[in-house]
Amino acid sequence: ARRALERLVVHAETSVLAGTPDPADAARLREWARLTRARGPVPTPPPAPGTGAELFGLDAERTARRGSFRTLLRGLAPGSPLLPVAARTLVGCALAGYVCSAVGVGRPYWALVTAASLYQANVTLSWNRTLQRTLGNLIGVLVFAAVLPAARATPLALIGFCLLFAFAAEALITRNYWLGSVAVTPMALLVLEYAGSHPAGELIGDRVLDTVIGAAVGFLAAVLVTNRRATGRVERALADA
Template sequence: TGAELFGLDAERAALAGRPFRALLGRVAPGSPLLPVAARTLVGCALAGYVCSAVGVGRPYWAIVTAASLYQANVTLSWNRTLQRTLGNLIGVLVFAAVLPVARTAPLALIGFCLLFAFSAEALITRNYWLGSVAVTPMALLVLEYAGSHPAGELIGDRVLDTVIGAAVGFLAAVLVTNRRATGRVERALADAERARAHAVQAL
């Protein structure tokens, strides 16, 4: 009936709206995730704008670089920045070495892409910078499926995107801080200590 169909439509609309409302709730003022979201938004936007202003052909690489840096604190973000930058720069050298061979035949291109994809999956969770070494040539070789691009242009864009994305992304991590994190950690430690004392007393 019409009433049943209206009820189904209302239920579907409510279900469709929940993920968006849940996301807004997680980044509401006072939420511990708000500084993380703000840091990511600022860093990625600035990285993209700076690359576009410089004239780099693929600013989305800088955006991805900036987004990959953010960790729980500035020290960890700095470590990730070094790992990402080093891995990408070495990966560019690997790409330059294998590109002439990859262009000899379609099967060679496919084989290198599979090799780097497998290497990235195997390494990225164990050693981030080694995983980045594999991801970078794979990302550059994938562009070859649409046709050959000047190698110098690809290498130059990737290096600039990496350096700009890492620098701007880390700057955002330094500037957009989470000053409430220390208080939350202290409260969590105090709660854990009270729970431990209560467990000892109960035993």
């Protein structure tokens, strides 16, 4: 029954995405919908172009979910290519949180998020991401300081600014990381206003300190926890492919 239901969904999606509607196909879909709601067996549509690949993808996703825990254990085993990445992230985030707590910053979890966002395939890319994240957050703090008086005018204004920055973040983050960070930072700070007003100087100071400490400590972890065997693994994987 589950397989038949999957075929019905895939067939319906394929029909919708086809563009020009087919009246006969629409009638078949309505009839299958009626039979699906009835007490008899689930109708099984015949194979159609494109449905085979979609069903194969569903099977692959289901298989991946079943073996996800075993895959995680293998990925963290000694010699795994993922182990240095996991160790780097653990060390960098833990150190960033501890340093911020020792300094007395009010929100050390911001430093953890900053450190975790830096790690890329190699140190050069991580350094570029560090610069982008730091620059974006610092400019974002200035944007927050500029819009805060208007955002505190009414609750509707606060909601509007949060929606604006959320839309900007989604639109920019995959195209230009530092511009996306400029939008994310004021949004994250404005969200705190939902629980009540906070001193602007405190929020700005905490965000700047968390960004600088998280970026510095996170990049230091990227330099210290190396993954020098990654190049050989990539070459072997390319040869196998």
